[in-house]
Amino acid sequence: MVKLFNSLSEKDRRRFAAFEARRLGHGGIKYIMEVLGCDDKTIKKGLLELDSGPSFDLRIRKKGSGRKRSIETIRNIDETFLKVLKNHTAGDPMNENVKWTNLTQKEISEKMKEERVNISVTVVKQLLHKHGFVKRKQQKNKTMKYSAGRDEQFKIINSLRDSYEKTGNPIISVDAKKKEQIGNFYREGTVYAKEPIQTYDHDFIKFSSGVVIPHGVYDIKRNTGFVNIGTSHETAEFATDSLFYWWKEEGEKNYPNANSILMLCDGGGSNSSRHYVFKEALQKLVNKINIEIRVAHYPPYTSKYNPIEHRLFPHITRACKGVVFKSVELVKTLIEKAKTSKGLKVVANVINKVYETGKKVAEGFKENMGILFDKFLPKWNYRVVPEKKKQEVI
Numbered sequence: 001m002v003k004l005f006n007s008l009s010e011k012d013r014r015r016f017a018a019f020e021a022r023r024l025g026h027g028g029i030k031y032i033m034e035v036l037g038c039d040d041k042t043i044k045k046g047l048l049e050l051d052s053g054p055s056f057d058l059r060i061r062k063k064g065s066g067r068k069r070s071i072e073t074i075r076n077i078d079e080t081f082l083k084v085l086k087n088h089t090a091g092d093p094m095n096e097n098v099k100w101t102n103l104t105q106k107e108i109s110e111k112m113k114e115e116r117v118n119i120s121v122t123v124v125k126q127l128l129h130k131h132g133f134v135k136r137k138q139q140k141n142k143t144m145k146y147s148a149g150r151d152e153q154f155k156i157i158n159s160l161r162d163s164y165e166k167t168g169n170p171i172i173s174v175d176a177k178k179k180e181q182i183g184n185f186y187r188e189g190t191v192y193a194k195e196p197i198q199t200y201d202h203d204f205i206k207f208s209s210g211v212v213i214p215h216g217v218y219d220i221k222r223n224t225g226f227v228n229i230g231t232s233h234e235t236a237e238f239a240t241d242s243l244f245y246w247w248k249e250e251g252e253k254n255y256p257n258a259n260s261i262l263m264l265c266d267g268g269g270s271n272s273s274r275h276y277v278f279k280e281a282l283q284k285l286v287n288k289i290n291i292e293i294r295v296a297h298y299p300p301y302t303s304k305y306n307p308i309e310h311r312l313f314p315h316i317t318r319a320c321k322g323v324v325f326k327s328v329e330l331v332k333t334l335i336e337k338a339k340t341s342k343g344l345k346v347v348a349n350v351i352n353k354v355y356e357t358g359k360k361v362a363e364g365f366k367e368n369m370g371i372l373f374d375k376f377l378p379k380w381n382y383r384v385v386p387e388k389k390k391q392e393v394i
Contacts, residue, residue: 005036011049013038018046070123071130077117081127084111101133140304147299149377154305156381157264157296161220164262164294170255171220173264173308174243174271176234177316182210182325189322199324212331214316214348215239215270217246218308219254225312225346226250227335231328235355236278239270240285245349247289262294266303273297273380276361282384283369290386297380315340 001020005013017036021028021043029043071077088103103111105121105128112119128134164171185208186199200207213230215238226249228242243263251261267273286293298306319338325331328350335348374381 014046173218177214181208191322215242236281240281267297
């Protein structure tokens with residue numbers, strides 16, 4: 001469409017843009033403005049010409065004719081613009097191309113007038129575009145710290161995923177979302193409503209009627225999510241109970257011939273790679289389900305690469321956006337509404353069990369545990385084997 005538009009004469013471009021805008025209906029003018037880069041006045045003039053019928057005026061204005069833009073005619077406009085921005089521009093000391101300004105278009109226009117260059121915010125917008133300033137959102141992508149073995153661990157995870165993809169064993173990605181309070185508390189987002197939604201002006205916990213802690217298990221092969229909603233504390237026992245419920249409700253029937261589960265998770269929280277409390281809880285779980293779990297932790301500061309973080313949680317967040325959490329049942333209903341055009345389906349379950357915090361590892365566990373650590377990067381890679389199978393391995 002853009003190539004065709006640019007190949008037309010000025011008059012035909014105007015009519016083409018108007019025709020496409022009218023064909024799209026409501027919102028068509030705004031969309032065509034963004035796609036073709038033309039002004040709304042141009043499209044509106046084209047609409048008038050379409051309504052007035054065929055024109056016998058065959059004159060076509062030459063390219064470059066008409067009134068010149070201010071950024072082309074005002075002397076030293078670029079120098080003045082950069083001078084105004086000089087004291088209001090910040091940047092990345094490691095990358096000279098990353099710059100930003102804290103001034104609005106109106107403020108830039110006013111400061112330009114102080115320098116005796118009288119321009120509108122429209123011209124300011126053109127100047128910003130000309131000098132490479134585009135409105136952008138901050139991106140949380142920079143890793144705060146580099147951990148030794150980081151790259152090697154990603155290679156190990158990729159290798160494990162490739163090997164498990166060729167088998168009938170599941171690959172799951174697990175993590176917990178942040179704890180939310182139940183009650184009339186403000187939540188980000190908007191919903192359609194006939195009347196304003198009134199919430200408390202402060203989020204004091206004493207006004208809460210409970211908490212919800214969503215722990216997700218994302219099945220990478222089947223693109224399904226199983227979310228257990230805890231109402232107590234996020235502990236290692238809660239995390240492994242969540243895995244148990246997933247296995248009994250989903251895993252066991254979808255992977256009847258499985259003999260191993262590949263579990264990808266970050267290295268903190270309830271599934272900490274450093275604490276043996278989580279390993280002890282995992283040992284109890286595999287003894288119960290009688291299937292080994294192959295654990296691969298993501299290195300510190302890289303949890304955003306965990307598949308559940310971008311394949312399940314964003315869609316749950318969107319499904320819950322703007323809704324006040326009045327009850328646990330409502331949260332469960334909202335989570336199960338999460339879906340995507342690629343076929344994501346989510347099942348939710350409520351765990352009302354009260355979990356004890358501050359638990360210590362049982363005496364003698366380290367000596368008798370059925371955990372086989374890898375020789376390379378053992379702190380992040382290990383197999384939790386049922387005690388019967390461990391004896392067979394030994």
